[in-house]
Amino acid sequence: MPPDVAAFTDTYLPTVNGATYTIRTWRERWLGRGGRMDVVYPGSSHDPDTGEHPVRSLPFPFYEGFRLGAPTVPDAVRDIDIVHAHSPFGVGLAGLRLARRTDRPLVASYHTPAAEYAGYLAEGWLMNGVARAGNAYERWFLDRADHVIAPSDTAKADLEARGVGPVSTVANGIDVDRFAPTDAAAFRARHDLPGRGERPLVGYTGRHGFEKQLSDLVRAIDGTDAVLLFGGDGPARKTLEEQVAGSDADVRFLGFLDREELPAFYSALDVFAFPSPVETQGLVALEAMACGTPVVGVEAGALVETIDEDATGYHYDPGDVAGFRAALDRALAERDRLAETCLSRRESMGVERAVDALAAVYDAVL
Template sequence: MALPHVAAFTDTYLPTVNGVTYTVETWRDRWQARGGRMDVVYPKSDHEPGAGEYPVRSLPFPFYEGFRLGMPQIPNPVKDADLVHAHTPFSLGMAGQRLARKLEVPLVASYHTPSGEYAEYVAFNGTVESVVQAGAESYERWFLDRAAVVVAPSERTADHIRETVGTDTRLEVISNGVDTDFFRPVDTAAFRERHDLPDGPLVGYTGRHGYEKCLEDILDACEGLDVTVVFGGDGPAREDLEAVAAARDLDVRFLGFLDRAELPELYAALDVFAFPSPVETQGLVALEANCCGTPVAGVDAGALSDTVHEGETGYSYPEGDLEEFRRAIERVLDEQETLSERCLARRDSVSVEHAVGRLQAVYADVLDAPRQ
């Protein structure tokens, strides 16, 4: 049976590297490898579009550096789609919703990030931030109520959608999945030499440097430990993070954006992946680190409560408790070899192949369901 033609709409895509862009790109590639067609509609950027990628006119987003706002346009090549998958509730998500309604085909909506978490980027005081956050949740509910199914990357995120957003739309939990062919243990000698990293223990993080991710907590927790702290990636909080690091008695290295080919080397080089972000909907980078044999010291909040398996893939700590964060890092360092073996034993269960298989089943189900 032929796979459906899927039109995927996203407000963030290459060259930006984050969990959403990685998921959209990887699902698209694996869907096509199965013989299906999944086109991607995204804001025009420096990314040179390949087959099945359709940029639309975009403008810089004034509140968040590097993010572009796509105009809600529908490129002609996707106007015969069998199903629309929106990876955003905003501009291009609205275009996807409009296309699904016009074609009378199912709309599937992925919930990647709680919109209210970004209220601080557009609000100038706490009162305005609270109003923006409440408005964002109402808008999310309105958007998700119009989907045939909502895809959540973790059980904890599904709980948030039910309890906070409050949509009655059917929910399916599908992990974003990890490309386990790519994210695997690799030799790290060349990476360490290239980035002038010392031979001692490395505690690090890679991903977007957003204020909501509480990355300064890593510096607080590592103060007094005999480790080098490594940050990969970039974002609006980086400059402030560098200023704080400069004032600490710590060896801290900021590597900036890394080429994707270097990510397995970074993960494998780390002894501990430190993850203090309480706002994750899955925490994909933690799973990538695990697949490279690196355990996690992560906050017991958001989706990380499900992602970090205590004593198996790392250790967790209560949100805001820096002493316990330090203790979690120390425990991972002490048990690094055993935890690493346990991380590698779980690789198949978090693979992207498993995720796309689940996605295929959900698509088939909503396409077979009576249209409303």
């Protein structure tokens, strides 16, 4: 039988992001294999299923939808075999406490660099100081884990260069049954978008953080006939809207999209654009590819390996807006060929392979 696992996370439903999606999907697959994977998370409007344990929480004042959870260990998870912390903060600290008190192994996932959160707490020169403090704290937490999981070889190498270990690569994986090409006509009509072939659609969805360099995407689109779609929200949105107001770019802000809408969103696009240099894997890029949409991304972070150059999309150098535009133009011109390659690799992106690798890590720490 698979071991009993308690996953501790500082972000969970109804908030939708890469970490939330991964935890939820891994849990479903783990239960399907006859195992137990309980989730401890900040209490929210999400109606918990059996095995989901909300703890007391407060709204996070700098980003709507996130909550700060108390470092509380529910009695229901004290008998598990493995503690899996998906974040190093409040609820993640509760996982560390449980592992220490019960002498259970602690596995820690590296979903998002702690330094990314600096943009929520400070601006200007203060942001660098907050980022350094975040990195130091993150290292302290990871050093207390028996095993660390990174979602890409790039993220694994980064952690090992910082002296963290042992580290294994376990890709997050995606649900290829959900993320598949779909008829996007209704989505286009609902959001008053041009039909296929009328004007190119380029899009991004995810957190609108300053560290994502989304302003480069607006500059790359400015002066072209493409329509740029932003799904999601975040602290950089107001700045982006001000930037758009001073440009000739045709940019539409769609806000948060329901998970059920995402396959249609990706399928509606001609190209998915990803300027973020700080990704540990870039799950949304894989989702787009699984829907047959090529990706243009910055040649930095995990996107170096997530995007297969001239096969599933193209890269450009960090900060090179002209290079970004040229890569977008090339991907648009070669969309059909790139889309075929994306679709041919769908199975390799699947979550079942990820859960196989996760099970191997659990076996190792036991």
